Amino acid sequence: xxxxxxxxxxxxxxxxxxxxxxxxxxxxxxxxxxxxxxxxxxxxxxxxxxxxxxxxxxxxxxxxxxxxxxxxxxxxxxxxxxxxxxxxxxxxxxxxxxxxxxxxxxxxxxxxxxxxxxxxxxxxxxxxxxxxxxxxxxxxxxxxxxxxxxxxxxxxxxxxxxxxxxxxxxxxxxxxxxxxxxxxxxxxxxxxxxxxxxxxxxxxxxxxxxxxxxxxxxxxxxxxxxxxxxxxxxxxxxxxxxxxxxxxxxxxxxxxxxxxxxxxxxxxxxxxxxxxxxxxxxxxxxxxxxxxxxxxxxxxxxxxxxxxxxxxxxxxxxxxxxxxxxxxxxxxxxxxxxxxxxxxxxxxxxxxxxxxxxxxxxxxxxxxxxxxxxxxxxxxxxxxxxxxxxxxxxxxxxxxxxxxxxxxxxxxxxxxxxxxxxxxxxxxxxxxxxxxxxxxxxxxxxxxxxxxxxxxxxxxxxxxxxxxxxxxxxxxxx
Amino acid sequence: xxxxxxxxxxxxxxxxxxxxxxxxxxxxxxxxxxxxxxxxxxxxxxxxxxxxxxxxxxxxxxxxxxxxxxxxxxxxxxxxxxxxxxxxxxxxxxxxxxxxxxxxxxxxxxxxxxxxxxxxxxxxxxxxx
Ligand code: SF4
Numbered sequence: 001x002x003x004x005x006x007x008x009x010x011x012x013x014x015x016x017x018x019x020x021x022x023x024x025x026x027x028x029x030x031x032x033x034x035x036x037x038x039x040x041x042x043x044x045x046x047x048x049x050x051x052x053x054x055x056x057x058x059x060x061x062x063x064x065x066x067x068x069x070x071x072x073x074x075x076x077x078x079x080x081x082x083x084x085x086x087x088x089x090x091x092x093x094x095x096x097x098x099x100x101x102x103x104x105x106x107x108x109x110x111x112x113x114x115x116x117x118x119x120x121x122x123x124x125x126x127x128x129x130x131x132x133x134x135x136x137x138x139x140x141x142x143x144x145x146x147x148x149x150x151x152x153x154x155x156x157x158x159x160x161x162x163x164x165x166x167x168x169x170x171x172x173x174x175x176x177x178x179x180x181x182x183x184x185x186x187x188x189x190x191x192x193x194x195x196x197x198x199x200x201x202x203x204x205x206x207x208x209x210x211x212x213x214x215x216x217x218x219x220x221x222x223x224x225x226x227x228x229x230x231x232x233x234x235x236x237x238x239x240x241x242x243x244x245x246x247x248x249x250x251x252x253x254x255x256x257x258x259x260x261x262x263x264x265x266x267x268x269x270x271x272x273x274x275x276x277x278x279x280x281x282x283x284x285x286x287x288x289x290x291x292x293x294x295x296x297x298x299x300x301x302x303x304x305x306x307x308x309x310x311x312x313x314x315x316x317x318x319x320x321x322x323x324x325x326x327x328x329x330x331x332x333x334x335x336x337x338x339x340x341x342x343x344x345x346x347x348x349x350x351x352x353x354x355x356x357x358x359x360x361x362x363x364x365x366x367x368x369x370x371x372x373x374x375x376x377x378x379x380x381x382x383x384x385x386x387x388x389x390x391x392x393x394x395x396x397x398x399x400x401x402x403x404x405x406x407x408x409x410x411x412x413x414x415x416x417x418x419x420x421x422x423x424x425x426x427x428x429x430x431x432x433x434x435x436x437x438x439x440x441x442x443x444x445x446x447x448x449x450x451x452x453x454x455x456x457x458x459x460x461x462x463x464x465x466x467x468x469x470x471x472x473x474x475x476x477x478x
Numbered sequence: 479x480x481x482x483x484x485x486x487x488x489x490x491x492x493x494x495x496x497x498x499x500x501x502x503x504x505x506x507x508x509x510x511x512x513x514x515x516x517x518x519x520x521x522x523x524x525x526x527x528x529x530x531x532x533x534x535x536x537x538x539x540x541x542x543x544x545x546x547x548x549x550x551x552x553x554x555x556x557x558x559x560x561x562x563x564x565x566x567x568x569x570x571x572x573x574x575x576x577x578x579x580x581x582x583x584x585x586x587x588x589x590x591x592x593x594x595x596x597x598x599x600x601x602x603x604x605x606x607x
Contacts, residue, residue: 063485063486063511064483064484064485064486064511064512065484065511065512066484066485066511067485070484071484072481072482075482134512135482135483135511135512135513135514136511136512136513249584249586398581398584399581
């Protein structure tokens, strides 16, 4: 099979019926033997790193955030870099679940569930950083405008406060959206599970779902409504995160380009993370029929497109700092390229500018090893982007008297790998207890692919002309 | 100027804590780790003066509020007062030609402004220092 043929894979491969899809997806949860050594290794390593993070946080609460490398000019160190990085990673999930739903892209069906889970877990990791960075996390509720006797209201002109609202809205809507989408699948798990404890838990979570037409009707309208709510969030959350920088009056930060370029970067990093997870997981759980090469190819293409936008952003930053004629802006660009952190800038250009260009080649997009490696470059590149933006601007501002240097400590590193551990731990925990693929949407997709959806006037065929001839499964057992 | 208490610099577990507190500044609480240090323009002194003025039913007089740094400065280089009152000492100082705002072009409108050092531009009167 040549590289190009794989790109025309159907969205569901193999001979599948409704029952085989159902069994395959539910089995991962119901048959605990389906989890093998890779699962155990990932889960354990994640759990260990999570414990490490717990230790770092304990020590941090006791000593203060000075145990991080943050210092006086460089008030925002790795903590804010990691925060922006994790928030960005979450964006792919929302894009896949909301925007692709509204655009009726049926290729979202097999990847949306775990992409949404990824969003939630990434937000959970992200939220930790600003929370701890406030210095007194136990006073974090002061950030909300609640009535109090301290005569204290948060400053609504501060983008840091906008962040609080943007992130908490994002976390809430994502969680509700994810849970709503799970309900029909939870009901299916309830019906299939033999263990009474599982049955009880899934039954409680399914909230009395019987699959009645009225249920489906309400479900569909609620789901579309939440998708509508999430769609602006894809754009707004990272725009607001970028305002943390763009609203400040610092060279290198005070840029109107930031919101679109941050959003593109977020989707870019997010798809890299979806692929990083999807590539091994589809092999370990043998989900290649559902997450086909075509899915992977399209995700790689989204990554390429957003990567080009990000790279264009870098070029614009360079051009406009020169074009502004402003001595501080010009010097900022010089410091970025040739200053003490020059290595980070050039690594960034390599990771986000040059390496993704390989994605133009179908051969590379279908080569899973190469793609996986490129995704790691992208993740590193997006991390470095925030490093360059935050560290260089803070340590090289207007007055040379307030210049400085930032060096991370072991606690910075511990916190970062700790959140990576938390993410892995939660992700693999999720794979084990909840269906990682949207079971009922896959069955619906199969229904449409086998040509039974014609009378609905559904658009799947118009979008996917090559699906029409598909003959897999007839809906009954073979 | 702001500084952050990255660590617990004034250790409240150290024994004569009450003494340390009195030695530093009895009027305000000591900031623990995780709190910003920022000039408050001696808000405790402003409040005290405001309360006194209210009791006597008059506006705060110019020069009634003396900030701690102003009080401590041996060369009297710090002036503090009501900028909105054109007759106040601070308004007069701010009108002087050597008054300048640090990084004024950023338009952050800081209240604290500075006076440039007085130099002697006339070579006949001696070397510039
Ligand atoms: S002593 Fe001076 S610097 Fe300190 S708070 Fe008072 S006015 Fe500000």
